[in-house]
Amino acid sequence: MNTTELKRPDLGTPQKESSVMVTLEIDGTEITVPQGTSVMRAAALAGTRIPKLCATESLEAWGSCRVCLVEIEGRRGTPASCTTPCEPGMKVRTQTPRLQALRKGMLELYISDHPLDCLTCAANGDCELQDMAGVTGLREVRYGYGGANHLRDKKDESNPYFSYDPSKCIVCNRCVRACEETQGTFALTITGRGFESRVAASQGEDFLGSECVSCGACVAACPTATLTEKSIFNLGQPEHAAITTCAYCGVGCSFRAEMKGNEVVRMVPNPDGKANHGHACVKGRFAWGYATHKDRMLKPMIRASILDPWREVSWQEAVDYAASEFRRIQAKYGRGAVGGIASSRCTNEEAYLVQKLVRTAFGNNNVDTCARVCHSPTGYGLKQTLGESAGTQTFDSVMQADVVMIIGANPAAAHPVFASQMKRRLRQGARLIVIDPRTTEMVKSPHIQADYHLSLRPGTNVAIVNALAHVIVTEGLVREDYVAARCDTASFKEWKAFAALPENAPEAVEAITGVPAADIRGAARLYATGGNAAIYYGLGVTEHAQGSTMVIGIANLAMATGNVGREGVGVNPLRGQNNVQGSCDMGSFPHELPGYRHVSDSTVRASFEADWGCTLDPEPGLRIPNMFDAALDGSFRGLYCEGEDIVQSDPNTQHVTAALSAMECVVVQDLFLNETAKYAHVFLPGSSFLEKDGTFTNAERRISRVRKVMPPKAGKSDWEVTVMLANALGYPMAYDHPEQIMAEIARLTPTFRGVSYARIDALGGSIQWPCNEEAPGGTPIMHVDAFVRGKGRFLPTRFFASQEKVTPRYPLILTTGRILSQYNVGAQTRRTENRAWHSEDRLEIHPHDAQERGIRQDDWVGIASRAGQTVLRATITERVQPGVVYTTFHFPESGANVITTDASDWATNCPEYKVTAVQVMPVAQPSEWQQAYRRFDTLQTGLAQGHPAAQAEASK
Ligand code: SF4
Numbered sequence: 001m002n003t004t005e006l007k008r009p010d011l012g013t014p015q016k017e018s019s020v021m022v023t024l025e026i027d028g029t030e031i032t033v034p035q036g037t038s039v040m041r042a043a044a045l046a047g048t049r050i051p052k053l054c055a056t057e058s059l060e061a062w063g064s065c066r067v068c069l070v071e072i073e074g075r076r077g078t079p080a081s082c083t084t085p086c087e088p089g090m091k092v093r094t095q096t097p098r099l100q101a102l103r104k105g106m107l108e109l110y111i112s113d114h115p116l117d118c119l120t121c122a123a124n125g126d127c128e129l130q131d132m133a134g135v136t137g138l139r140e141v142r143y144g145y146g147g148a149n150h151l152r153d154k155k156d157e158s159n160p161y162f163s164y165d166p167s168k169c170i171v172c173n174r175c176v177r178a179c180e181e182t183q184g185t186f187a188l189t190i191t192g193r194g195f196e197s198r199v200a201a202s203q204g205e206d207f208l209g210s211e212c213v214s215c216g217a218c219v220a221a222c223p224t225a226t227l228t229e230k231s232i233f234n235l236g237q238p239e240h241a242a243i244t245t246c247a248y249c250g251v252g253c254s255f256r257a258e259m260k261g262n263e264v265v266r267m268v269p270n271p272d273g274k275a276n277h278g279h280a281c282v283k284g285r286f287a288w289g290y291a292t293h294k295d296r297m298l299k300p301m302i303r304a305s306i307l308d309p310w311r312e313v314s315w316q317e318a319v320d321y322a323a324s325e326f327r328r329i330q331a332k333y334g335r336g337a338v339g340g341i342a343s344s345r346c347t348n349e350e351a352y353l354v355q356k357l358v359r360t361a362f363g364n365n366n367v368d369t370c371a372r373v374c375h376s377p378t379g380y381g382l383k384q385t386l387g388e389s390a391g392t393q394t395f396d397s398v399m400q401a402d403v404v405m406i407i408g409a410n411p412a413a414a415h416p417v418f419a420s421q422m423k424r425r426l427r428q429g430a431r432l433i434v435i436d437p438r439t440t441e442m443v444k445s446p447h448i449q450a451d452y453h454l455s456l457r458p459g460t461n462v463a464i465v466n467a468l469a470h471v472i473v474t475e476g477l478v479r480e481d482y483v484a485a486r487c488d489t490a491s492f493k494e495w496k497a498f499a500a501l502p503e504n505a506p507e508a509v510e511a512i513t514g515v516p517a518a519d520i521r522g523a524a525r526l527y528a529t530g531g532n533a534a535i536y537y538g539l540g541v542t543e544h545a546q547g548s549t550m551v552i553g554i555a556n557l558a559m560a561t562g563n564v565g566r567e568g569v570g571v572n573p574l575r576g577q578n579n580v581q582g583s584c585d586m587g588s589f590p591h592e593l594p595g596y597r598h599v600s601d602s603t604v605r606a607s608f609e610a611d612w613g614c615t616l617d618p619e620p621g622l623r624i625p626n627m628f629d630a631a632l633d634g635s636f637r638g639l640y641c642e643g644e645d646i647v648q649s650d651p652n653t654q655h656v657t658a659a660l661s662a663m664e665c666v667v668v669q670d671l672f673l674n675e676t677a678k679y680a681h682v683f684l685p686g687s688s689f690l691e692k693d694g695t696f697t698n699a700e701r702r703i704s705r706v707r708k709v710m711p712p713k714a715g716k717s718d719w720e721v722t723v724m725l726a727n728a729l730g731y732p733m734a735y736d737h738p739e740q741i742m743a744e745i746a747r748l749t750p751t752f753r754g755v756s757y758a759r760i761d762a763l764g765g766s767i768q769w770p771c772n773e774e775a776p777g778g779t780p781i782m783h784v785d786a787f788v789r790g791k792g793r794f795l796p797t798r799f800f801a802s803q804e805k806v807t808p809r810y811p812l813i814l815t816t817g818r819i820l821s822q823y824n825v826g827a828q829t830r831r832t833e834n835r836a837w838h839s840e841d842r843l844e845i846h847p848h849d850a851q852e853r854g855i856r857q858d859d860w861v862g863i864a865s866r867a868g869q870t871v872l873r874a875t876i877t878e879r880v881q882p883g884v885v886y887t888t889f890h891f892p893e894s895g896a897n898v899i900t901t902d903a904s905d906w907a908t909n910c911p912e913y914k915v916t917a918v919q920v921m922p923v924a925q926p927s928e929w930q931q932a933y934r935r936f937d938t939l940q941t942g943l944a945q946g947h948p949a950a951q952a953e954a955s956k
């Protein structure tokens, strides 16, 4: 089994970087460290652990506990080693009788106001106070326990994942500093002085009611049992651990899964994780309970019709049935009548196998991925301009940025750990431009205030990017030297002339975008002249009819201002799901083989044909929306869908369900009987990220290991199921371990040529592709000396208004997004305690629009679009501008995608989720769709449980 050390030594204070080295002597041992390193850290590096309580490696030293005292030759007193920087020639003594007596005295004071229940304490064995009492040799407390103390202070159990027991608090301030420095939420303070000092959440509320976002940084930082995961109370201390990668968002945080047998006790962010540096958010840190939720479907099932009860069968029978159905369909309707969908939640190896199965065993290119509905415009736009379909930077690069521009993204909700890092840089003084219709947490939060918030109307991104370009071009802000050296001159000239057109002037687009021209001019000047400028963008850019155009527009801006190819700059798509980047890299699109190579390229095809032993179709296959249309036309009849809930996540739900209902064999492989599985004929149980080996690739192109920490609950990892299906279809696949699949990927994909599990381990746990002969250590920053395509290519980006126009009938624009505590379709997070923060999707509406319609806070409101209707409760807020309403899509019954239309990006078919014209009115009952949904849901749940009433109902 995959295991690692349970706990890594804490060196006490953060690592410092300096070109100047300092040599000193600690207890007679000479050590050389970078200037700025604390005496405490230098001692730890020299092998001497100085006792400490208030210091920890993840936080700047505070110097309050006075336990870490040392003697320094030539200095008076006993300075704290955590706050004393090393100096050349220093001679430090860490172990003298005087120091031991002082430390023991300090510990005695702490223990005199601390419960002596170590044996029954949840932190027994993992408590720094206990350790320090041992280290200092404390045996008794002379002061007794009769005086004033905090031993009966009341516990706060409000947070579902951790408890706060103030009786155990030593007021070391580590939690407060963690919330400020690491997380950037500033939810905690120390109230009172001296003996009265206590940790308090916000204004004295309980943790759940406070601004706390449950990231767990304070819990990780707490040296005692004061802040402790509730799972430790329930399960006890862990016994072993394995390093793995979070299966939620595209940040790709590294975690230590701490285990007891095959049970996860807690997930602790890995301090050596290169994407997260020991930080996490509420999802990865705490919301893993779905993996063992009772709703997990653990038996393969089949049925002839979606109105039949499910029948549990063996793995072999289920797979053989699916294979025979696919073959029957192909014999009847043609080779192209079946296809597959690979998941951005599964591993690279699994996504690779799904596309391989489709191209070899199905014999067509009808493979697509859920990345279609989020970041396909990124792939297109960046490939066209820069030459590679991926972000250009590491997350750490933001620490060198002077200007951060966030477009159509809310990292605080969707990429929280990166948001914390970005906020750290902003608190250091970087300037901030936010382009978003909503006033997100990134616009204003503690110690953060955007210099410019361009609160544009949804659907007008391209008009804004053109106006920014206009200012840069007409005010002489282009980095002509950079453009001349690195970009294609002819395309630049054409773009420059286009950008300079009067129709692109900020004053001309003000009426379209609703953004004052002066703000656009100010933002453009800041971006172009403020130093290193980095763009971060999300689905608010891509999920538009002009999503690809906007990505191109962003790349144009970055090239024109010389902001590509070094630290602190770049074009950075923030990928939604954990493996969006990877599923695209693995060839999950119908026109591209792994490594973004077109299927029509005969040389590329030949290399795969030789390895795979088959002939490949040179014609691109069907995209997901084409599959739906073809299903309704009668030419597409069978679908293998792994780890993706298209009924809930794709636009125009009624169109999707009609298409699925028209199919003859829908195979769903998933953890739960999700919305798509209700339309399935074969259900193959999926495996969670804890139950399989493989890799995920995050938004930085960072490939990280996923490690199996427990056996698959249904007996098979997802990759094994795809292998079985290929074999049942007559195409032989044989792998013993995902490592062999990665070896095949590396063999066939130039940008992955140097990737292997051994290399990932050797490089400290992750590699950023390209990784090959030219870059054996990976590529943190892309396009450094030249763009991947050679010369950077500019393209004009003419603005076209969305077809979704507001009319008297549909006068508001609905836009959609995410929330911190829930994830995507919610299948995982809804089955965790994260419901405490978000238990339903709500419609955000501006007070003006609410008042006009007689809508009060929490009222039920009907939302109607040209596609459909649904009902949600209203939240009246000025976060949205007048004329715009907003909702999330984490609960199936909300039907957010019943309303969204099937309008899509011109280049990639990425749906236009962000712009739907709607009307909103108070209502008294659920929509017709919701009522039908409830009936169908009850029926399908009954059929899955073999309920006789459901069978009777289905046969009516
Ligand atoms: S709660 Fe923990 S980290 Fe915070 S001050 Fe108390 S002991 Fe220190």
Ligand code: SF4
Pocket (backbone or CB within 6 Å): 175, 178, 179, 183, 185, 186, 187, 188, 211, 212, 213, 214, 215, 216, 217, 218, 219
């Ligand atoms: S869990 Fe995170 S946000 Fe909440 S108080 Fe602790 S550090 Fe702050």
Ligand code: SF4
Pocket (backbone or CB within 6 Å): 246, 247, 248, 249, 250, 251, 252, 253, 276, 280, 281, 282, 283, 284, 285, 415, 416, 417, 418
């Ligand atoms: S930021 Fe993303 S990857 Fe990191 S713990 Fe949260 S959900 Fe997981």
Ligand code: FES
Pocket (backbone or CB within 6 Å): 051, 052, 053, 054, 055, 062, 063, 064, 065, 066, 067, 068, 080, 081, 082, 083
């Ligand atoms: S650890 Fe240095 S003063 Fe607390």
